[in-house]
Amino acid sequence: MNDLNDLNNRNDLNDLNNLSDLSEATVSAADSAAAPVLPTYDVVRAALTSTFRIPEDELSPDVTLERLELDSLALAELVLVLEERLGVKVDGEHATRTTTLAEVTAHLDELRTAGARR
Template structure:
């Protein structure tokens, strides 16, 4: 996985106290027990750390960590190519 996934994993373990062994790319945010308030906080932290805005439809309770990672990688790649 990418460094984006490492950032996501770090946020989940440090901010939300999710044990590292419970985090994997195929897990959904719901399976990690993130409620709507936690999802909003998660999105804001990722925005601050990665300097891209997470779209709401890409951070729902049904979204997997792999999908969040892919979306953020796409946004980061676009921000690098956009002057």
């Protein structure tokens, strides 16, 4: 009877190991599935509309951050939000009040490209 219990316990353990392997493979496959990469301008626009509640119709590539009425504290927050969303380190000099959204986007594109080459 003990031999039968030992066999059942081993089978249960094998089933658990197989289930664990399957779970790890599923997670690994999900991790390796490439998430769609959003265009940088779309990320910038989404950050401005969601974080700062700026209406979409006020946004265009040629608009400056000053025209969007972002003060120095808001600019610092914007930099942090973009760093988090894009996984890059932004130099604050590229997000001043006189910077346009096109210039911010171009700098972020450079950082994303440089990060992809690493």
